[in-house]
Amino acid sequence: TKAELQIAEAVALVNTLQNWTVLDKIILSTKTPDKKFIFGKGNFQILTEKIKELPHITAVFLNIERLSPLTKKELEDAWGVTVFDRYTVVLHIFRCNARTKEAKLQIALAEIPLLRANLKNEMSQLDQQRGGSRYIMGSGETFMEMQYRLLKEKEFKIRNALEKLRGKRSVLRTQRRRREFPVISVMGYTNCGKTTLIKALTGDEGLQPRDQLFATLDITAHGGYLPSHLAVIYVDTIGFLSELPHDLVESFSATLEDVAYSDLIVHVRDISHPETVLQKASVLSVLKKLNLPSHLLDSVVEVHNKVDLIESYQSPEPNAIAVSALLGYGLEELKEEIERTVLKTTGKKILTIKIKLAGPQLSWLYKEATVQEVDVMPEDGMANVKVIISNSALGKYKKLFPQ
Numbered sequence: 351t352k353a354e355l356q357i358a359e360a361v362a363l364v365n366t367l368q369n370w371t372v373l374d375k376i377i378l379s380t381k382t383p384d385k386k387f388i389f390g391k392g393n394f395q396i397l398t399e400k401i402k403e404l405p406h407i408t409a410v411f412l413n414i415e416r417l418s419p420l421t422k423k424e425l426e427d428a429w430g431v432t433v434f435d436r437y438t439v440v441l442h443i444f445r446c447n448a449r450t451k452e453a454k455l456q457i458a459l460a461e462i463p464l465l466r467a468n469l470k471n472e473m474s475q476l477d478q479q480r481g482g483s484r485y486i487m488g489s490g491e492t493f494m495e496m497q498y499r500l501l502k503e504k505e506f507k508i509r510n511a512l513e514k515l516r517g518k519r520s521v522l523r524t525q526r527r528r529r530e531f532p533v534i535s536v537m538g539y540t541n542c543g544k545t546t547l548i549k550a551l552t553g554d555e556g557l558q559p560r561d562q563l564f565a566t567l568d569i570t571a572h573g574g575y576l577p578s579h580l581a582v583i584y585v586d587t588i589g590f591l592s593e594l595p596h597d598l599v600e601s602f603s604a605t606l607e608d609v610a611y612s613d614l615i616v617h618v619r620d621i622s623h624p625e626t627v628l629q630k631a632s633v634l635s636v637l638k639k640l641n642l643p644s645h646l647l648d649s650v651v652e653v654h655n656k657v658d659l660i661e662s663y664q665s666p667e668p669n670a671i672a673v674s675a676l677l678g679y680g681l682e683e684l685k686e687e688i689e690r691t692v693l694k695t696t697g698k699k700i701l702t703i704k705i706k707l708a709g710p711q712l713s714w715l716y717k718e719a720t721v722q723e724v725d726v727m728p729e730d731g732m733a734n735v736k737v738i739i740s741n742s743a744l745g746k747y748k749k750l751f752p753q
C-alpha cells in the first residue's frame with residue numbers, strides 16, 4: 351500500500367545517514383500538520399508506549415514535511431528524545447553530503463527559515479514569562495528585533511556569496527554557448543541512476559555513483575560524443591524527492607537554474623522501483639515549477655533505467671528508451687535518440703557540403719559550424735565536408751558563398 355512504500359522511503363532516508371539505524375517503525379494517521387497536536391489521543395498513547403519500550407532509542411522521525419517548533423518541543427518533552435521531520439532529516443543528509451562551497455551555502459540558506467521559526471517560538475514563550483518585549487539598553491531595539499536583524503544579515507550575506515558564485519557560472523554558461531556545445535541536463539528522482547548513466551555515456555571516471563539518496567548535490571558538467579561525433583555536455587543534477595520541503599527546493603532551485611539554459615532534458619527513471627510511476631509524477635511536477643521554456647518541456651527524452659533488474663522488460667511508454675546504465679545496455683539507441691532530439695531542438699542539421707579547397711569556405715566552416723569529416727578529392731581541388739550546422743549559419747554560408 352501507499353503508506354508502506356512511504357515508510358520504506360522514510361527508512362531509506364534515515365539509513366542514508368551514517369551511524370543512524372531504524373529500531374522500529376509504525377504507521378499511524380495524523381491530523382493536518384500545522385495543527386498543534388498532530389496525533390489523536392489514542393494514537394499518541396500508542397506511540398508514547400512504543401517509544402518507552404525501546405531502551406536504545408535516541409530520536410523519533412515523523413515522516414511529515416514540517417513540524418511546527420511548538421509541536422516539536424511538546425513531543426520532545428513528552429518522549430525525552432529529539433524529534434525530526436522530513437525537512438530536518440533531508441537537511442541533515444544534505445549537510446553530510448555537501449562538498450562544494452555552493453552546496454554548503456545553499457544548505458545554510460535552507461536553515462534560515464528553520465532558525466526563524468525557532469526564534470519566533472522562543473520569543474513567544476519568553477514573552478509569556480516576562481510579559482511584553484524589553485529593550486536592550488541604548489540600542490533602541492528589543493532583544494527579539496535584534497535576533498531577527500542578525501538573522502536577516504546572515505541571510506543577506508549567504509545570498510550575496512551565492513550570487514557571486516553564480517556570477518562565475520554564468521560566465522561559464524556564455525562560454526559554453528559560444529563554443530556551441532549542446533547542453534543536456536540529466537534529471538530524475540534521487541537514486542534513479544543519473545550519475546551512473548552520465549558515467550556510462552561519457553566514460554568519465556571521476557563520477558561516483560552511490561547507492562544512497564542525494565549522493566549528488568552539486569551540478570557538474572561532463573563532455574561526451576553523440577553518434578555523429580557531435581560533442582555535447584551532460585549536466586548531472588540533484589535528485590528529486592516527493593514532498594521535498596518547499597524551502598529546501600527553493601534554496602537549491604538556483605542550482606537548477608542552469609537547466610533552463612540547456613538544450614535538452616533527459617529524464618531518468620528507475621523502472622525497477624515499486625513507486626516509479628509516482629516518482630515520475632513528482633519529477634514532472636517539480637519540472638513544471640521551475641519555469642522552464644516550453645520547448646524544453648515538450649522535448650524531454652525519457653529513459654527507463656535499471657532494466658537489468660526486470661526480466662524481459664517491455665516499456666509501456668513507446669517513446670521511452672530502455673537502458674541499463676550499470677551494464678551498458680541500450681546506450682547506443684539512447685545516444686541516437688538524444689542526437690535526433692538535440693538536432694531538432696537546436697535547429698541544427700547534419701549536411702555534406704562540397705567546397706573548393708583553394709577558397710575560404712573550409713576555414714569559415716571550421717569557425718562557424720562543427721566539421722566532422724573532410725573528404726578531399728585532390729584531382730579536382732574539391733572536398734566534401736560533413737558538418738553540423740545551425741540554420742542561421744547555413745543561411746550566412748549560402749549568402750557568403752553562392753553556388
Ligand SMILES: Nc1nc2c(ncn2[C@@H]2O[C@H](COP(=O)(O)OP(=O)(O)OP(=O)(O)O)[C@@H](O)[C@H]2O)c(=O)[nH]1
Binds near residue numbers: 540564566567674
Ligand atoms: N541494477 C542497476 N543498478 C543501477 C543502474 N544504474 C544505477 N544503478 C545503481 O543505483 C544506485 C544509484 O545510482 P546513482 O547513479 O548514484 O543515482 P543518482 O540518480 O545519481 O542518485 P542521486 O545523485 O543520489 O540523486 C547505485 O548503486 C547504482 O549502482 C542500472 O542500470 N542497474
Ligand SMILES: [Mg+2]
Binds near residue numbers: 545559565
Ligand atoms: Mg547522482
